[in-house]
Amino acid sequence: MAKNTSLYFRIVEGRNLPAKDVSGTSDPYCIVKVDNEVVARTATVWKNLNPFWGEEYTLHLPMGFHSLSFHVMDEDTIGHDDVIGKITLTKEAIGAQAKGLDCWLNLTKVDPDEEVQGEIHLGLELLKDTEKISLRCQVIELKICAVILSFVFSGKLGALRLKVRLVEDQILPSMYYQPLIDLLVDALTMLEEVTTVESRQDMAMTLVKIYLGQGLVVPFLDYLNTREVNHTTDPNTLFRSNSLASKAMEQFMKAVGMLYLHEVLKPIINRIFDEKKYIELDPCKIDLNLSEAEVRDSSVEMLQSYLTSIIESIVSSVDQCPPVMRVAFKQLHKRVEEQFTEPENEDVKYLAISGFFFLRFFAPAILTPKLFQLRDQHADTRTSRTLLLLAKALQSVGNLGLQLGHGKEQWMAPLHPIILRSVASVKDFLDKLIDIDHDTVPQRAVFMASVTVKEGFLHKHKAEGPQLLSRFAFKKRYFWLTSETLSYAKTPDWQVRSSIPIQCVCAVERVDENAFQQQNVMQVITQDNDGQLHTTYIQCKNVNELNQWLSAIRKVSIYNERMLPSFHPGVHRSGKWTCCLQADRAVAGCSRTHSAVTLGDWSDPLDPDVETQTIYKQLLQGKDKLRLVPEHVLDGAECTVQQMKPCQGIAARLLVVIEDLEQAHATFQRREKEDVTSVIMNP
Structure with a gap:
């Protein structure tokens, strides 16, 4: 039984x-x-003592861990970054909360003596004589890699709001889950009944992944959407709640459409960040030292330019949109058109799609591009305001301009003409988007082997040898990662590429900072047909990029047969490894590998x-609610005599499946304990 943490x-x-x-603020x-x-x-959030990050991460760990810590730092352009404080959570503290932590936690002072990081190389020798056995310990080498500098600060250090959840699962063999998978379609209605609103997003993402894997994601979404449409009497409220259908569509778009x-938004987002224009339409927020008329006129001109570029990029992207996404929207269009046939509801079939497409996909990405990996950094205050105004305008575009003039923000009126002019092109785009043959679209293989998983400029060490220490030995190259190769060239347009076959990768690990006197270096270790190991050293621009590349390469190589159990975090220089001082270049690694430690993401x-x-x-937590679900209710309506028999068995069958899985888990856990006991008793 596999373990998943x-x-x-x-x-x-x-x-x-x-x-x-000295300015009286911080850059945390x-x-x-x-x-x-x-x-x-x-x-970094610049010049802010109450920063908002909103960044979330999922870390997959093959083995246990002891603690999770958050260090709040103040970025300085000159000298060392200042330490503000830290929060440390033990694994036990996190695991004690079944639903996870979601609270404010006070920062504590950082003790520099506890934050020294480095390596110590010890020589141990067991000495035996006739009377006693003794152990001789000799310090061979001590390396201090980093010392966190902390300055004395009196007073409170502030607080962080964190959400932390630990999930430790025992994964049973596939055959034990098949009865639940077979029952899921019939049980979708009850899933919404027994889950909380807070857990619905996780449930939606999980279901989307299951049905993507089975090639049934379009029928799955069609089932949920049909149910939602049929239960909606007022078209103005369609998909406006946090229902399972709404959340499933959101997660589906992220899973297949990122x-x-x-491709659609990044060029214009980069332009907005690069230009850093001062843009404001609200008279109450215009700088008093500037001419209100001049600011408004220049702002309208720039916003119209940006908004036009965004709309044109979206409405010309029919062929770029993933086919499975187009088919899902086609089915949604059909269901809405069948339900709302009145002439006054002619636009509802467009609004249903644009509500997801513009309001829940493109507009949030424009508002917070960092959270959609469109940018490495959050926008500064000026750029953030521009993005907010554009996101508001794009929401109006998604609403087909129907809400214009009815809100409190009348100062947005200068953008109304361009929004209204875009309605026809948006409708035409949506008509073309759903003009696709359902039967020709593969629904199972969302991420094809040839699809680029990750790409970008990195610095590659040009060769192993005498110049190993030189920082100039790292040359800038453009890298592409697919499930088949890690390739690189001088530029994205360079015709000649060098490639590393993914099937030859046997480890992807960090490199000690002191190896090259450089930060954020990783090594890709490969093995040729003769069993020889070869190492490629690659430097990333920051720790996030390093972790993302480590994770991405590990994911595409995780099932390789010749993965190494250990590696050298240093380099072989001057006849020895810098990490363990062993002379033999081919000696086994001195640190265990982390091949299964990956960051979770949409890909x-x-x-x-x-x-x-x-x-x-989720069902186990809602088992008591499941017992209370009326057996005679099907999709919220009274069952007919013909429907009654299959309806009556769903809840009971679900409970049986849950109890069977409970029993299977208990059996496997008992066997594991027996195996451990056997090993202890019979070493």
Whole structure:
């Protein structure tokens, strides 16, 4: 029975942080560590003592851990970054909360003596004589890799709002989950009844992954959407709640459409960040030192330019949109058209699609591009305001301009003409979007082998040899990662590429900072047909990029047969390894590998067993509610005589399946304990 440990954490915001800069403010960011290893770094929020980050991460861990810590730092352009404070949570503290932690926690002072990081190389020798046995210990080498500098600060350090949840699952063999999978379609209605609103998003994502893996995601979404449409009498409220159907569509778009979203929005988002224009339409917020008329006129001109570019990029992207996404929207269009046939509801079939497409997909990405991986950093105050105004305008575009003039923000009126002019092109775009043959679209293989999983500029060490120490030995190259190769070239347009076959990868690990006197270096270790190991050293620009590339390469190589159990975190220089001082270049590694330590994201491979285990746990928590579900209710309506018999058995069958899985888990756990006891008794 496989074990699956996942650590979910969201760094929401900070409050009342101390001022570390002479300007009376700070530039805070967070570093997240698991057992003293950095796994994430938030963006810096400039000049803010109450920063909002809203960044969330999922870390998949093959083995246990001891603690999770959050260090709040103040970024300085000159000298060392200042430490503000930290929060440390033990695994036991996190695991004690079944639903996870969601609260404000006060920062505590960082003790520099506890934060020294480094390596110590010891020589141990067992000495025996006729009378006693003794152990000789000799310190051969001591390396201090980093010391966190802390300045004395009197007073409170502020607080962080964190959401942390630990999930430790025992994954049963696939055959044990099949009865639950077979029953899921009939049980979808009850899933919504027994789950909480808070857990509905996780449930929706899990179901989407299961049905993507089975090639049934379109029928699954069609079932939920049909039920939602049929139960809606007022078209103005259609998909406006946080129902399972709404959440499933949101998660589906993220699962299959993120590459598409990047292709459509990234150029214009980059332009907005680069130009950093001062834009404001609200008279109450215009700088009093500037001419209100001039600011308004220039703002309208720039917003019209940006908004036009965004709309044109979206409405010309029919062929870029993933086919399975188009088919799902086609089915939704059909169901809405069948339900709302009145002439006055002619636009509802468009609004149903644009509500998801514009309001729940593109507009949120424009508002917070960092959270959609469109940018590495959060927007500054000026750019953030521009993005907010554009997101508001795009929401009006998604509403087909029907709400214009009815809100409180009348100062948005200068953008109304361009919004109204876009309605016809948006409708035409939606008509073309759903003009697709359902039968020709593969629904199972969302992430094809040839699809680029990750790409971007990195720095590659040009060769092993005499120049190993030189920082200039790292050359800038553009990398592409697919499930088949890790390739690179001088530029994205360069015709000649070098490639590393993914099937040859046997480890992807960090490199000690002192190896090259450089930060954020990783190594990709491959094995050729003769069994020889080869190492490629690659430097990333920051710790987040390092973790993302480590995770991405590990995911595509995780099922390789020749993965190494250990590696050298240093380099072989001057006749010895810098990490363990062994002379033999071919000696086994001195540190264990982390091949299964990965960050969770939208491009994760589908694992039906893990996803079904999540559904089982949700149902297990709602088992008491399930017993109370009326047996004569089907989809919220009275059963007919013909419907009564199959309807009556769903809840009872679900309870039987849940109890069978409970029993299977108990049996496997008992066997594991017996095996451990046997090993102890018979070493």
